[in-house]
Amino acid sequence: MGSTARSVKRTDIDEPRLAELIQHHYGLTIESSETIGGIIRLETDQGRYALKRVRPRAEDRWLLIEELGSYTDETDLLYIPRPVRTKRNLLTINGFHSRYVLLDWIEGEPFLIRSKRDWGLAARLLAEIHRASRSIMESSEQVNIPKAIAWSKDWDKMKKQMHLYHTAASWATKTHDMDQLWLRHSPYIEGMIDAALSYLERIGGDEVCRDTLRYSQLCHGSVYARNFLVDEQGYLQLVDWDRLEVDVRSRELASFLQYAYGKTRNAETIPVILAAYQDVSSLTEAEYALIYARSILPDRSIRILNQIYGGQTVPLEQAEIRFRRELNKEEIKEQWLRTYPTQVEEAFGVKIPRLEWLS
Incomplete structure (x- = not known):
């Protein structure tokens, strides 16, 4: 362990005493640092690490990541970087302006998803992760799993929140362009939440969802091309x-399938991804319908509206642009909702209910 902190190249993350911070908590001497994609890559006397901001109220999440990483250490094919504990065995540290977690750095190259085969490889990795999550969550004491899976309750809260945002925009003494845009499209967003709730009830409600917990209980939550890389051994990693x-795999598959369709505009990616996933872990007929139910929900639009009106973390001059972007994605998703039931029936012989107005 080094005993003195050397001079450190300043990064655009405002931690003016970064070297002292890392030395104090981890006994590591920083030799250089660089900000890359929202993290700080640290070159130290003990090797290369990544320092990442911890989101508010995310301590339990990092405990789960640690458990999942410990489990996957037993396989050569799947690696999930675990948080590095401090000298006092703490999981995270307080900086001057943020809270941080330290991770081992994964060496690798970006995985460029360019073909159906690439989408299939990504889907197989996702299935491996979901399968691993099932094993560690059976013994985890970090969360009450059944209570965490309540889609209908969560979606009903979303609907009420959207109604509040609509009321606030309606009553505003001075409305902005964003308010006018939201007021025009709020009936659609609220209507899609209603449609998702009705569809979920039609296929059996939350009970059907909870029945699939035996297959997976954790979702990565950000399965996009930028988060895939090929490590030094040639293995694909997330x-x-x-x-x-904490959720069933249907949620993540819905998100990944929509993402793939948005990137390719090719309905054939749907059976490619689902078939590759099932090379590792089979899906039940109920899960095909749960994927569809989750896809009806306009969750990305809801997220940006929460940022604009709830947390007010989006500057006013950017709000309209970002919401329009999500509305465009909703139009693309509507095409996906039309083709998904057909693709599933033709490729796997599974017939699921459709949204009547999309038939």
């Missing part, structure tokens, strides 16, 4: 685990 969620 990074950026700080959006880990």
Whole structure:
């Protein structure tokens, strides 16, 4: 362990005494640092590490990541970087302006998803992760799993929140362009939440969802191309685990399938991804319908509206642009909702209910 902190290249993350912070908590001497994609890459006398901001109220999430990483250490094919504990065995540390977690750095190259085969490889990795999560969650004491899976309750809260945002925009003494845009589209967003709730009830409600907990109980939460890389051994890995969620795999598959369709505009990616996933772990007929139910929910639009009106973390001059972007994605998703039941029936012989107005 080094005993003195050397001079450190300043990063755009405002931690003016970064070297002293890392030395005090980990006994590591920083030789250089660089900000890359929202993290600080640290070159130290003990090797290379990543320092990442911890989101508010995310301590339990990092405990789950640690457990999942411990489990996957037993396999050569799947690696999830665990948080490095401090000298006092703490999981996270307080900086001057943020809270941080230290992770081992994964060496690798970006995985460029360019073909159906690439989408299939990504889907197989996702299935491996979901399968691993089932094993560690059976013994985890970090969360009450059944109570955490309540889609209908969560969606009903979303609906009420959207109604409050609509009321606030309506009553505003001075409305902005964003308010006018939201007021025009709020009936659609609220209507899609209603449609998702009705569809979920039609296929059996939360009980059907909970029945699938035996297959997976954790979702990575950010399965996008930018978070895949090929490590030095040639294995595909997923990074950026700080959006880990306790939920069934149908939620993540819905998100990944929509993402793939948005990138390719090719309905054939649907059976490619689902078939590759099932090379590792089979899906039940109920899960095909749960994927569809989750896809009806306009969750990305809801997220940005929460940021604009709830947390007010989006500057006013950016709000309209960002919401329009999500509305465009909703239009693309509507095309996906039309084709998904057909693709599933033709490829796997599974017939699921459709949204009547999309038939």
